Every structure is written in C-alpha cells, then in structure tokens.
Amino acid sequence: MSQGPFRSAGIATVAIVGGGLIGGAWAAFFLSRGLAVRVHDPRPDAEVAIRPIIEQALADLAQLSSLPTIPPAALQFCAELEGAVGPADYVQENAPEVLELKQALLARIDEIAAADVLIGSSTSSLRATDLQRDCGHPERVLVAHPFNPPHLVPLVELVRGDKTASEAQEAAYAWFERLGKAPIRVAKEARGHVANRMSSALWREAVHIVAEGIASVEDVDRAIRFGPGLRWAVDGPHMLYHLGGGAGGMAAYLDHLGPAQEARWAELGAPALDGRTREMLVAGVADEAKGRTISTLAAARDRRLIAVLQALDETP
C-alpha cells in the first residue's frame, strides 16, 4: 500500500498549518509519535496561543501510553509558511473553513512542498475537489478529517477529490494506520463525509424528540450515553444489527426486522432549529449541566474518553 509515489514511510517531519484547537491537537499527536513538528499560523501571538493546547493534549496522550522523550527542538514555530512546509514530509492544513482562504493557502503549500509530500486538509465541510483546484500537484491533496478531540479520537476520514490519486489515499491510509489512527476510505465526496453525516442524522432525531415533548434534553442524552452509545464505542451500527440477527446475522435481521426499521424510518422527525426549538435545547442543556461550566464538563468528557480508550486498548 505504501509503494506508491507518495511519501508515507520514513516520515520524520510534519508541518501543521493553522494552529487552533485542531492544529494544536494534531501537533501533540505527531509529537507523541516521535515526529518533528513545524507549526505555522499567521497570527502574531500564535506560539503563545498554541503551546498550552499542545501541552494539555500531550498530558492527555501520556495517560494513554508512555510517550517518548520529546526534545524541545522537536517542536518549531515558523513565522513563514516556507519554514514549516519546506522541510516537511507530510502537511496537515487546519485553516478556518472558508473555501477561498483554503484554496489560496493550499496552492501556496503545494508550491512549497516537495511533489511526493501528501497534503491533508482537516476540513469538516469542504470538498477535496474544490480545495485542490488551484494546486499544481492536486494528486497529493486530500481531506484527512479528524474527529474532535483529534489527539484522542482515532478516526481519520480520508477523502479524495476528483484529481487526488488513489495511491495518495492509500499512502495516507497506510501511514495513519501505522501511527495508530483508525483511517477510513471515503469513496465519494459527500457533505459531512461519513461520521458527521451519521452524527447529524442521530442529532436530528434527538432534536425532534425534544421538540415533540417525547423526552427532555437530559433524558435523550442519558438514553444515548447509558444505552446505544456504549455499544457504538465497541462496534459499528451494521455489525450490531448483524449480531442482532442471531445465528442468521444481517440476512436474518433484515428478514425479521427490516420492515420494522422501515416503519420507524418513515416516522422519524424533520425538525427545524427555529426559535422555540432553540430555546428548548438551550434551556435543556442548562438543566442537564446543573451549574457545571463548559470547561468542567469538557474536562469530564475527556477524562471519561481517555478511560474508555484505555479500556478498549487493553481489550481488543
């Protein structure tokens, strides 16, 4: 898989372009894998803003597995794009989700980077085909979309644009897999890629249930967290229905319960995020938060997420 013309073995240096929460988490992840990281962000205070993000993410990662010694020189902040991208064996772009901005930035990265260097974009909402439009070597430009928080969640969605070489997707797949990520191949561009489409589908029904007065925000969250959410941490939805079919697997499931699923699908809601629904959601999460601040809640989420990842790591 890594025999293509793109660099995926022997990568030593990664460029992180755009260093907000996503870029900082990526930087920490690559550092934790023993790689040299060169960060470029156009903000004048970039280093001051990003260092604490990287340090917190490294502290999280250290709870998951023992980290290599990271020499201070492994992390460089570069005032100019050339300084970050020039020496890089891989580039991860994390600029704001504005198409024109990313197109121009990727064109510049593409000019600087050696022709066999893969360029992955963290975009959650834009298409690789559009992003690569102004690049001289569009065949090595692809979407490499992480899931938040990117240093902890293994998923990386690899999406080709019309001009991305399939070998580039394969090379990125092989590399991310070797780093311990869980890459997937998205075969066709679609808004939200794969995981966020399913998240949106689930949330649409979660909003409908609240808007219709079927259950409260807190009870909807409890239903997922103490119910199917636990199973989705250990198996995907197709596999779970395969197991739900008993000895006959998916075929038996579809025979016995396919019609019941289709009946349920026909009754799923299509809510709007109008003023009334908005008020119900905002008031509902406030009830659920019971006075806890966002940062307290987020720290608890990450603490539990680390515990789950540790447990699964020890239980293949």
Place this chain on the structure above:
Amino acid sequence: MSQGPFRSAGIATVAIVGGGLIGGAWAAFFLSRGLAVRVHDPRPDAEVAIRPIIEQALADLAQLSSLPTIPPAALQFCAELEGAVGPADYVQENAPEVLELKQALLARIDEIAAADVLIGSSTSSLRATDLQRDCGHPERVLVAHPFNPPHLVPLVELVRGDKTASEAQEAAYAWFERLGKAPIRVAKEARGHVANRMSSALWREAVHIVAEGIASVEDVDRAIRFGPGLRWAVDGPHMLYHLGGGAGGMAAYLDHLGPAQEARWAELGAPALDGRTREMLVAGVADEAKGRTISTLAAARDRRLIAVLQALDETP
C-alpha cells in the same frame, strides 16, 4: 419519589414472565442485586433453556462488580403464572412482541398481582396504552424497556400509557435508579420510544452511505466505533454539541453551526431496504467479519462492553 401508592421500596421478590434472552438477562440482573427471582415461561423446556442464559449473564455481571452470594433458592422456575406473579413485589414481562398475546398475558398478570405491584413490559415496539387496555389496574402498567444486552446496558426507558399513573413511572424510576440502572422518563408514546428512534436514524444514514457507494460497510462501522461512538459512550448528543459551542455552549453552537446542521439534514438519505441494498449490507458485514462467527463476534462485543462499563464506573 417513592412515596406513591406503588411498591418501589422494600422490594424482595421479582417475577420474570417470559424467559428468552431478555427475560434471562433481567433475571440475572435482579439476582445480582440480591433479589429473589421467580421465572414463568410457558415452554415445557423453559428451565433448561433459560438457566444457561442466566448463568452466562451472571458471569458477565461478576466481572463488573462482586456479586452477593446467591442461594439456589433465590431462583425459582414456576410452571404456572400464579406461582411466579403471586408472591412478586415487581413484575417484568418479556413475552413475544405480539399485541394480542401481551394484552391477554398482562390482563392475567394484573389479576394475580397485588394492586400496588408495578408491572413493567420489556416491549420495544408496542404502546403501553394498548398493552394496558384489558387490565383492571392499568395505572400500574408501564413500559420498562431495556437495551440489549439488558444485564449490562444501564438504560431502562419508562413509558406511561394513557392510564398509567405518573406516580407509577416515578416509583419505577426511583427503584431502577436505586438498583444502579439508568432509567429515563418518556413523556409521550412514540414508536421505538427514544433510544431506538435515534439508533434507527443513525442506521438509516449508515445504510444510505453504503447504498450510495460513499463508504463500505466496514468503513462506516469503523467511522462510528473509532469516532463519534467513543464520545457517545461518555456524553449524549445534546451535551456534546453544547461542548462543541465552546464557552458560549449550545447557544453559540446554534448561532455558528445551526445552519450547517440544517444543510446537512436536508441532504441525509432515505434509503429503502430493497434487494440491492440488502445484498450490499449482507456482503459488507461478511467482509467485515473476516470469517469470525456470530458467537465469536458477540463475545468480543460483550467483552469490550464490560471493559468500557468498568472504565466508566471508575471514572465518574
């Protein structure tokens, strides 16, 4: 909450009516909580069929927490319904999902059980209003729907029918919470209650993604299991978007990304489980299974589920 006219404190004996996989798992759960369990199932070989289910579930539960000594007399199989329900302080009904059958059975249970005994149905697809129709004391009949496997997954959805007393729902809530389950109050009857509606919504999009060739069955499953599924094991969808809004929480999330969600909702799929889709799903899970049998896969799922539950139990 437990001051109503329904028994929820001091419960010593539980009747399990209908002893397949669900009834067996419930029986093991109640035994693990130090309760006496009386099982009735009309099949002549019921005891032979159910004992191994109960024993496997108890072995699973023993991995989660140390169990009390369970004297052999704590588990009784009763050939007649009266023998199980007569002495019970709570009744959990788990008969096949056939309305007329459950209506007749619940009417008989209702005649036998003391008037302050709660009667919960494990139904996933029927309405409490229909189930309680022929009962003399419908006010204590409600849906108490577990999530598979019921001895491990904490969620219990409590749904009132038109004639169920709100005090009955509150009494059941208090009791299940005291037992260490995670009950929720469903305020309005809806097909699939709450958790299965959201599961169906997610799966509809998962099927769409496969049917449209956006990603394979295995990659869809990887996307959930190594992506949002990990987060849904630690927080519900509303809370996660609240945290996704940064310091401004849900209100900020809706301001910034509400329109993007609505755009994604508009593009979600509405697949049919037709012959072609069915073939793609069956072949896709076969690829993903890589020769592993259903029982191997299910054992791995439960092993990982136990590991996740243990980790979360230690990380509040």
